[in-house]
Each structure stands twice: as structure tokens, then as C-alpha cells.
Amino acid sequence: MTLRIGILGTRGIPNHYGGFEQFAEYLSTGLVAKGHEVFVYNSHNHAYQGNTWNNVQLIHCYDPEYQLGSFGQFIYDLNCILDARRRNFDVILMLGFTSSSAWGWFYPDQSTLIFNMDGLEWKRTKYSKPVQKFLLLAEKLAVRFSHYYIADSVVIQSYLKSKYAIASEHIPYGAEIHYNEEESLLQEFGVKKHEYFILMARMAAENNIEMILDGFHASNSNKKFLVVGSVDNKLGQHLVHKFRKDERIVFTGGIYNHPQKIHSLKIYSSLYFHGHSVGGTNPSLLEAMASRSLIAAHDNPFNRAVLQQDSFYFSSPNEVREIIENTYRNGREMAMVNNNLKKIQEQFNWDNVIKKYEDFIQRCVREKMYPASRFQTPEKQA
Template sequence: MIGQKRVPSRDGGVEIVVWELATRLRDLGYEVDCYNRYNKSVKLAEEYEKIPGKRGWYKDGIRIITVPTLKNGKLNAVIYSFLATIRALFGGYDVIHFHAEGPCLMIPIAKFLGKRCIATIHGLDWQRAKWGNFASRMLKKGEKNAALYADEVIVLSKNVQDYFKEKYGRDTHFIPNGISAPQKVGPKEITEKYGLKGDDYILTLSRIVPEKGIHYLLHAFRNIDTDKKLVIAGGASNAAEYMEEIKALAAKDTRVIMTDFIHDRTLQEICSNAYIYCLPSDVEGMSISLLEMMSYGNCCLVSDIEENVEVVEDKAPTFKKSDEDNLENVLRYLLDNPKEVEKYKKESSDYICSKYNWELVVDETIAIYKR
């Protein structure tokens, strides 16, 4: 697996998908290596383990290979992908699975040496606002390389499948992400840390980058008279200026709580006890956070982009993408109508867990490996 920043982690949707696939493939008897980017905060001896008779570091039976790269946000993904691919050429693999458009730049190198290459396009990354001209060009080139050279291409939404067919004439495999029913828990740590008691906050959970539209939510929330809090859970990802903009907006409203990245019990609690979850994004591939929040039985208010609507169907309210006034109106309606919120909550978990299944995802992925 090449393309993730590091696994296991919740740095983004790619990381979650890679680890879900890797652990399930392991359970079925496959050997899986995951190529992580170097991160100075990760202490190998503390986070991973040695297995007698095997070389390298392991986490839960999966080999973790750490690849050096540059600190420069514009180049580190390219350098990592190149070095990871070169290393993988000598790993004796049956399949090299590239995740996201950027790493797919390197597919021609692997194909030149006869390797079987699978590409998963998690979204049209060049559309994301955080990337400059150079990065966008590289992402588009990676997308084109996937279309032209990968043995098989997996996409996460029908919208992206149509895009590949229209732009490149390339047939792709639509395999959406999976989800498993979580265990809901009551508030304890979130009460101690943030004063949240349950059903008293609106939550957004994502990387804090421009395409997630968190500024729309802050602007809309500011105009609503409510005692409920707005919780922004997540950290920056190559978007320091946008992070500062969000912090400045949040500082103007004492009802806004910014948690940074959260994990483990705190994450479980904050997902279990929200009044509303809001995903106001302009661009998505297929949001893992949205699947997770629906699996917890949340009322999920989402922007009406195709990738979101395709997931929620009629089981969640929507608002017009990037329209702050419409977002404000729908939020106000949901705050004034708790019975409507409760209706969505009752439907969301069973619906999403029956629609998206990790076991089916893995079975279909293995079939593509073997084609």
C-alpha cells in the first residue's frame, strides 16, 4: 500500500481506508506492507514491534516501511511516492496498490518493470483549494497516469466513475468505502475537557482545510441564537493560513470549541453525543467521517454535492453547497425542530451500516487484485 501519510492513524480518509483494507487482508492470510511517510513525532520502537524471524517493524502483523521525504508540503508527497515505489519494486510483491492521485504519478515506473498496479482514486484531489498550481498539475498528471497505465482503477463514487469515463474513456470499478457499527458511549471525557453534556453541540469533524467549508458553518452559526455549542474537531493539513482564519473566526464566538485532533475514547464520545453533525464541504471523494457519523446514529447535515448526496440519499438533510444563508436556514430549522432531528437519528445507523460493508469492499478488492 502506497499513498497514506501513516497508518494506523486518522490523519485522513486515505489512512483509514488503507488500514481497514490492510487488517482485513491480513485476517484472510495475505501479507501486507504499508509504506508510511517519515514523521519525526513517530518513534518506531514505541509504536511498532519486531517479529522474530522477520525483518522490519510491524503493527498488528502488518509490516510498516517508513520512507524519508522532505518537509516541504509541495514536494514531500512526490518524493515519498517516488522512493516508496522504487523500494516496492524490490519487495517481491504480487500487487502494488496506489492510493490517491498524487502517488499514481509513479505507476509508469512500476509498470515498466512489470508490476501489477492498482489505483484507488479517493477523490479529484486537484480540485482541493489547498493546492497551488504546481501541486494541482502534479495531481492531474497522477490522475492521468492512473487512467492510462494502472491495471485496474477503483473509484469511491459514481460521480468520479463518470468523470473517468468521459475524460479518459477509462472503465473503472466503483467500490465505496465500508463502515462497521460502532459502540455508542455516554459523555465523560468530553464533559471534563470541553464541558459538553450530550445533545448540546453541533459537530464538524474533518481536516481543517478550505474545501471542507468550515468557514461557511462558522458564518452561519454566528447568526443563530442558540445555547448549543459548535465543536470543530480536527487539525490543519498543509493549510496553515486557513487554520489561522478559522481560529480567528472561532475566537469571535464563545460558543465555538476547537479540539484539534482527538482520538480513542474522546473521539468515541464526541461522535456518540452530538445534536447534529455538519459536513459543509465543497469537495469530497467519499467522506469516511460522514459514514462514521451516520453509523453512530447522528442527524447529518451535508452540502448537496454529488458525493455527499450519493451517500446519504434521503436519510439526511442537505443545503446548497457554499450557500451560507441556506446553511443558516436549515440549521435554524433543525435546532427548532428536535423531532425532525430525532427522525433522522433513528434511521441513519441501520441504513448506512447495511449499505456500506467492509467485508464486501475487501472481497471486491481481492477480485480486482486477481483479475
């Protein structure tokens, strides 16, 4: 069944921003390769102004976020939804719901509407209490208006079933395995192979960066710790000031559009710290696994669902310090790295993810057309 599919909820492709945009790149091109007609909505001021990209059709809609800040995202999503009403899509795939589900009454009735439910946005501590309440309402509206649901984590899937009594399809994100590391790229950062620790994250409280750096600061390690990410916000400036006297801690700023450099920093690190504690299957974690990093992760159900026993876990600065002072790259650690790489190859690879999306989308369209056949087995339909 060949479908017309509209993908909404991102700033657009090619990716110049984050996880959902990267995901939209892989999914849209993968679905086009399978014969579907795919449209991705882009901000009007996206860096790429073409009407197609790798055979994906792009629709540019006015996005006032650059003028209005976060509120502009609501206007952008509304503009995308109103445009989608005219397009006669078989399927509308909404990536996230934060600023779109408030316009649920405007979703086109004729299309099969599928939401990727993202993480538990209302739990993110970077938001004020009023904003957290709104995000919980937005989640409820997404549940109300969507026809079908996708959860990128088994934890999110369980949450949706428990809180809203709805079934969702578990389909994780994917990651691409790279083999183009270059040890000479480490020279720019003044570090050597396996002689530094690293984290790559946005400076947000729920990413536990301060906890990680507190633990490292208290350790007796003589290795450097590279903190990769923009420090322009309040938390970033606080961390730079707090650890200014620890010469081992290096704030590199963000590293953008240099995948070989990012991959090399990961693979040659002694330990890669992943502090994310809210959300589903985090793309940056999968990318660290695909880069063959040895990983220390914040101890929470989301990270354990992905890494299982193949990580060191921490939930306090003292546990971070103990990991730093007592971890060596020997047989056990190399087995953890290889096991995580195998997970990427078998479970979190893009071909597998795209096939699962295609299968689920087609099942949803068939069921919406023929409700009596709701995901029945062939025997029951006979």
C-alpha cells in the same frame, strides 16, 4: 488464489495520520485474514517501527517530508516504488496518485497495478493554480500507467468514464459502528447532550467551515458550536479571529487518539455538520453515520450519493441558519439517523468492503494472466 500484495501511497500503519492510513489498516489486516501475504509501506520515521503489525508485513522507506515539506512525498513514493520492483508482488495497490504517478515509468511491469483514484484532487481550492494543473496531470498519468482502477464513489466512477473512457470498480470505504459512548466525556467541553452543534474537519476552504460558522453566527441559537480540528494554518487562524467575539463558537483544536471521546461528541450532538465538497466517499462522513449522528451536509453529488434523503442539505450561510433554527430531534430526524446506520451495516461495513477488494483484485490478476477471459461470464468462457 493466494496473492502477494503490496500497498503503497500511505505514510503507514498503524494509522497516525488520516483516511488512507486508516483504510490501509482495515484492508491489509482483512486481506491477511483471508490468507494473502500483505505488505504495507511505511515512512522510515513512522511512530511504529516494528516489521509486522497484526500479521501485516511493514516495509520502511526513507521519507524526507519532514525536511522538504510536500516535495518530500515525491521522494518517499519513488523510494517505495523502487523497492517494490524487487519484491515480486502479484499486485500493487496504489492508494491515490498525487505524488506517485509522476514515477509511472518505474512501476514494475510484472505486477498487476491497481489504483484507488481517490477524489478530484485538482479541484481542491487549497492548492494554487499551478499545483492544480499538476494534479490534473498526475491524474492523467495515473490513468495511463495503471492497469485497473477503483473509484470509492459512484460520482468518481462516472467522472472517470466520462473524461477518460475507462471502466472502474466502485468500492466505497467502510466504517466501524461504535457503542462505547460516554456522556460524561462532554463535561470537558462544557456541553450537554443534544445541546450543541459540531463539525470535525481540517481547516480547508473546500470543507466550507466558514460558510457553516457564518450561518450559525447569524442564527438565534443559544447552543454552542464545537469546531474540532487543528487551527494552526492560515484559514484556521482567520476563523478563530473572525468569530472571536461569538462565545458560542468553541475551537477545541484537534482531538487525536481518543476514539471514544470523538464518538461520544458525535452521537450526543444536536447536529453534525459535514462541509466537505470535493472528493469521493469521505471517511469522516461514514464515521459520523456509524456514530448515529444527525447530519447536515454540504449539498453536492458526493454527499448526496452517500446520504441520499437522510440529511439536511445546505449550500449557503442562510441555509445553515435555517437548518439550525428549524431542526428538532423528533420522529423524522430519528428515522434519518437509523437509515444512515443501516447504510453502514449493509453497504459501508468493512467486511463487505474487504470482500469486494479481494474479489476485484483476484479478477484483475486472472485477467492479466489470461487476457482473453476479461471479466467474461462462465457461459461466454465456455
